[in-house]
Amino acid sequence: MEFTLKLERYEGPYTKLLELIEQKKLSITEISLVSVADDYIAYIKSIEQKNLIDISQFIVVASTLILMKAKSLLPGVVYTEEEEKQVHDLEYKLELYAILAGACSQVHSVYMKRPLYNREHIKYKGKPIFTPDDKVTGTMLQSIASLTLASFVVPKQLVKVAVEQALRIENVIEKLLDRVRKMQSVTLQSLADGAKTIEERKKLLIVNFIAMLELLRAGSINVEQHEDRGDIHILETSTS
DSSP, X not given: OOOOOOBTTBOOHHHHHHHHHHHTXXXXXXXXXXXXXXXXXXXXXXXXXXXXXXXXXXXXXXXXXXXXXXXXXXXXXXXXXXXXXXXXXXXXXXXXHXXXXXXXXXXXXXXXTSOSOOOOOXXXXXXXXXXXXXXOXXXXXXXXXXXXXXXXXOOOOOOOOOOOOOOOHHHHHHHHHHHHHHHSEEETGGGGTTOSSHHHHHHHHHHHHHHHHHHHHTTSEEEEOOXXXXXXXXXXXXXX
C-alpha cells in the first residue's frame, strides 16, 4: 500500500487529499471526493516536479478523481468492473490513512511523556544461551546452507511494459479551442469519432468534457444542449 509520509516540502497524495476533505469538513465518500477534485488537480499543477521524488502516485489518484467527476457530470457514464474497484480502493485507502494519521497524532502527543520502562540496557554477563551440539560441524552447517540456498526460487526477470502516454489536459484544451475556431461549432460526441474501441471513446469523451468545462469557465467558448441527454454543441464565444 503506497501511503507516503510528508517530508519537508514533499507531501504524499493521500495526505493532501485528506487535508482538502478535512478543510471542507466532509466525510470520505465518493461525493466529497468529487467536490475536492478541482482543488487536488490545481495542487498538482502548482507542484515543482523537480522537487518530487515520484509524482506518479499523485497522477494515479488524480485520474481516479477525474473519472469520478466525469461520472457525476456526464449522463450515461457507467463504471466498468475495473473502474468500480479503482474508486472503492481509493475510498478504502483514504479511510485507512485517516485512521493511521489520527493514531499517529495521538501517539505523538503522549510519546515519552510517561515511559513505563526507562532503564539503561545492561549487557548479559552470564553463560552463552545456545551452545551447538558436538554433532554440529562446519560440514553440516555448510550442507544446511547449501540446501537452503538451493530451495530459493530464482526471481523471474521483470517484463518491461511500455506505458501508454497520458492525454495531457493542456493539449486537449488547445486542440479543442483550435477546432472550434476553425469550424465555429463542433459537438462533444464528434470529438471521439476517431476512437477504435469503446474504452478509447470513453477516455476521449471524458478528457474533452473536462477541457470543455475549463474553456467554458474561462469564457473562451459557449455551449448548447437542445434536448435532455442530447449531444452538447460547442460554439465560438462570438457565435450566437
